[in-house]
Amino acid sequence: MFPTREYLLNWARAIGRENGFTVIIQRSDNGGSGKKKIGRKTTVILGCERSGRYRQYKDALARKTGTKKCGCPFRLRGRPVRNGEGWKVNVVCGFHNHEVIETAIGSTYAGRLSGEEKSLVDDLTRSMVKPKDILQTLKERNEENLTSIKQIYNVRQALKRSRHITDT
Incomplete structure (x- = not known):
């Protein structure tokens, strides 16, 4: 249980750093209002920086680039508690399919500038x-x-x- 969404995010990122992984927000939904959002719940999906697949540019002659993406299945789901007194986190998949990083230097998330x-x-x-x-x-x-x-x-x-x- 976490008092706010920010506490949940900070905790997940800190635990990720301790274990050699970078945790990012993959998807976030505030529940919102409108025709298409009826019945949707507030949620935040956290995943590994290396999740997903690299999307190739349409131009086959585009420069060749490397990618960190390897389809890592790691997922956490955060939701507010029903009575509105905090957030809880569920582990959707707790495994990574890649090696642990030795240092976060050069990581796109960890090295971002304010x-x-x-x-x-x-x-x-x-x-x-x-x-x-x-x-x-x-x-x-x-x-x-x-x-x-x-x-x-x-x-x-x-x-x-x-x-x-x-x-x-």
């Missing part, structure tokens, strides 16, 4: 600071930061793209 960190990357990029120095600055500010240099490059590219769109 809005504040993205603005810092933007400011440092505009000041002509090298990506390796930007990464070092982020790690000095937060010792638990798991961002990789590739994620710094990706954020810089996204910021450059968004500036280009707003300039035109």
